[in-house]
Amino acid sequence: MQFEKTKTYQNLASAFAGECQAGMRYQMIAKLAMQEDLKCLSDAIRTIAKNETFHATQFFNKMIEKAGSKENVKLDAGYPFHAGSLLEGLQFAEGDEKDEATEIYPAFATTAKEEGFEDVAALFSMIAEVEKHHNVIFNYFQQAVKDGTLYKCDKPILWICSQCGHMHVATEAWKVCPLCKAKQGYVELHLPFEGIKQ
Ligand SMILES: [Fe+2]
Ligand SMILES: [Fe+2]
Known part of the structure; x- marks a missing residue:
């Protein structure tokens, strides 16, 4: 089957968009931490933001490898668009990471496997593992900021x-x-x- 007709093509493109957005969102949360003089927390969030842009690059490269350059990839996908305080940002991030780690990427991996793209399935699975780790860190951060126990x-x-x-x-x-x-x-x-x- 032509790669452009597969669900995996769509999933790779939407995962790229999602990772780019996560990287940006976390930079904004890092800025909020800096405004509260929480430099080391801000740095840790920036490191996670950097991880997300690397994930975006991985998905982008896989897309190019499979489909080549495209003029326009149309997506039917939804993305979170929330704003708030530092604590709220950390809580949203914790939830977003959980969704990626436990639902979105495992489902994308299964689809890729079903469609015969073992390499793409492996990529989604490996990145899901990282997002699981991010979820643990954000969960710790939101709890510590909420309780004042950082x-x-x-x-x-x-x-x-x-x-x-x-x-x-x-x-x-x-x-x-x-x-x-x-x-x-x-x-x-x-x-x-x-x-x-x-
Ligand atoms: Fe990511
Ligand atoms: Fe993440």
């Missing part, structure tokens, strides 16, 4: 200033770095890596 822990842990490298073991990070006077938001984060693989 810089708190129930046991003493090592806090490091991203600016001057000052270090201290405590249950809570300093409000202002005793060495360089950077604000708390410049203290390096502790990212959650548990619960990623079931």
Whole structure:
């Protein structure tokens, strides 16, 4: 079957559009974090934004490999269009990542397999794994911002200033770095890596 007539052609094009938008959306959320002086949170969100633009590139390249350049790819697809506070942005991102990881990309992978495109199926599956990880991180961020626990822990842990490298073991990070006077938001984060693989 001609690739342009397959569902996988449509799915690759809409996944490219979705990843481009996610990359942009996360840059906007990173900006909101910066406005609250949460530099390390902002940097972490920017890293995820960068991941999304890499995913977009992967989908774009796969599309070109399979179908070549196109003048106009018409899409029948919907995309989230929400706005709000930093917390709301993190909550929306958490939900969007969950949808991609558990529904959208697994379904696209199944379709690609059914249509005989094992390589495209593998790409959707691998990217779904990353989005699962993103979901875990955004879930942690939205919870920590909501509860004010981004810089708190129930046991003493090592806090490091991203600016001057000052270090201290405590249950809570300093409000202002005793060495360089950077604000708390410049203290390096502790990212959650548990619960990623079931
Ligand atoms: Fe992505
Ligand atoms: Fe993602």
